[in-house]
Each structure stands twice: as structure tokens, then as C-alpha cells.
Amino acid sequence: MNAKISRIEYILPEKVLTNKELSERFPEWTADAIENKLGIVKRHVVNENETSKDLALRAGQKILTEEDKGSIDFLILCTQSPDYLLPTTACILQHELGLRDNIGALDINLGCSGYVYGLGLCKGLIEANIAKKILFITSETYSRFINKQDKSVLTLFGDAAAATIIECSEINQIFDFVFGTDGKGAPNLIVPNGGQRNKFDANAKEIEDRGGIRTNNDLYMNGTEILFFTLKRIPVLVRNILDKHHLTMADIDYFIFHQANKFMLDFIKNKIKIPDEKFCINMQNVGNTVSSTIPIALKDCLDNKTVKYGDWVLLAGFGVGYSWGGTVIKI
Secondary structure (H helix, E strand, O other), X not given: OEEEEEEEEEEOOOOEEEHHHHHHHOOOOOHHHHHHHHOOOEEEOOOOOOOHHHHHHHHHHHHHOOOOHHHOOEEEEEOOOOOOOOOOHHHHHHHHOOOOOOOEEEEEOOOOOHHHHHHHHHHHHHHOOOOOEEEEEEEEOHHHHOOOOOHXXXXXXXXXXXXXXXXXXXXXXXXXXXXXXOHHHHHHEEXXXXXXXXXXXXXXXXXXXXXXXXXXXXXXEOHHHHHHHHHHHHHHHHXXXXXXXXXXXXXXXXXXXXXXXXXXXXXXXXXXXXXHHHEOOOOOOOOEOHHHHHHHXXXXXXXXXXXXXXXXXXXXXXXXXXXXXXXXXXO
């Protein structure tokens, strides 16, 4: 049994947070400075009453308008901001999307590498003849974890959901995977409070950090350590992916990495020596949408013909965990 990506759709929350608004809040950082460093002009964020499940539902409904719901035999949701600790959000989505009740449904808790890991799970389910058509949704609302006074992450992250149909195919179009994990990096991208280890603290003290303010209830990111991790692991990841497929850099038509930020992506691109015309930077109007960055970028590249039928595309996700993974797909 072979696997392929047959369709991708995505949705963005209606609320928009622009660089101009952020520069008014943080006068020391102009709108142009934010764009020049991060490659972001605006990002979409959820309203107070919107959740990752709501975004996932909209993305699922969008892609199912042209699909037979009865043909979906597995549902996977990737999110780190579920509606509840339990039950599994994918189970709620199965019901609200009107999918059959004799299908599998599960959540995976992964961030920036989540799309690649999810593709790997989908490929495995298809190759094991457990499923023939899978609805894989990534949905994240990191804005809910961000202190409104913490400019280091407030400028970076946006909310979004993407839905992908992965199905069996006569010709294989999703190839082998390389994965990696290094949990000692966990403290460098974390929400310290809110889980079972450290409960949410209504009286958490404010912490001043790099010109911003946060508490241990909020998202913390050590940007320097995340950059070091990326520069250490991702060039090796790319080399391992190519070696596993017996390919060279010249064989790859396009590279789509997790859209972390422009500064980091430019650094990686130059270190690996990827030509500009083969490298995707696609965050200007959405920001870093965590597990949805790769499917959003891939969808946009397909729509604008940057990626075409027959192209070999290398995908690489990396970040929170630390976690990283990559694969090669053929369009």
C-alpha cells in the first residue's frame, strides 16, 4: 500500500494582529524592524471564545466539502492546545464533522515537527492496511499561552488550522522518514504552569525578560538556545534524509521547512547552501503557526505553481520538545 497527499486546505481566525499595532504597544520595536527580522507583517489570532477545536472543525469542514465523508476511515488531530485534558479532541471532531463512528480518531501532542510526524503516522496506517483515507488536521492557538506584554513571542506566533487528506495510492508519493528527539531542550520552549506537574497559578509573579513581561503561566521561549538547536540538528537532518533516499541536493526541486522565522530560515538556508529559488519562506501574513506552517506553505506553493506536478519536495519540521523530523514527498 502506497500513500499520497491528495488535498490540503487551511483556515485562519478572523482577528488580525499587525506589526503596526505591536509597534504602538512596544515603541522601541518598529513595524519595519519586526518584518525585517521575523519576515512577518501580520498574524491571525483567536478571539476569547475560539479554541483550537473550533479552528480544526472549520478546516475539516472546508476540506470535506469536496470529499465523501464516508470514505474517511481515520482522523488525526495534532495540537498542543486541546479544548480539554480529556476527552480527546479528535473524538469530538469526529462527531461534529459528521464522520462515521466505525473509524479511528486520536490526538497527537506535538508542535513544530507535528506535521511531519503526523504524515509518518498516516503513511504507517495506510501501509499496514489499517486505513485507506485519513483526515489529518493540525490546529494551534499559541496566542492563548502568550502574555500580552511579552513582545519576544507575541510578535512571532499566529493561530491557524490546516486539514490534509492522505490516502492510498498506486504510486508512492510519501517516502521514508527521519525523526529525532532531545528532551533536554524541553525547558527552552515551554508553558511551565497549567499541567499536572505545576498547576495554573492565579497569583503567579511577573517575570521581566528581554524587555518583555510574562509569568510561569505563559509561554516561555529561549530564542538563542532554539537557534543553536536548529543550526546543530537541521543540516544533519537534511543530509540524513537525502542519504536515506539516495538523493542529492540537486535532486530536490523545493525545500519547505517549518516556518519558524525569517532570520532562522535564512541562517539555515545559507548554512546548507540551498538556492533562494528552491527555498520557501511563507509567513508574512500568518506568522509562525506551529504545526500548521508546513501544510499552509505547501498549499500556497501548490496554488501559486511554485511547486508543480512531479516535483520532489523535502519537508522538515523542528522545534518544541526538542523534536525534529523530515521526509521527501513527490507531488
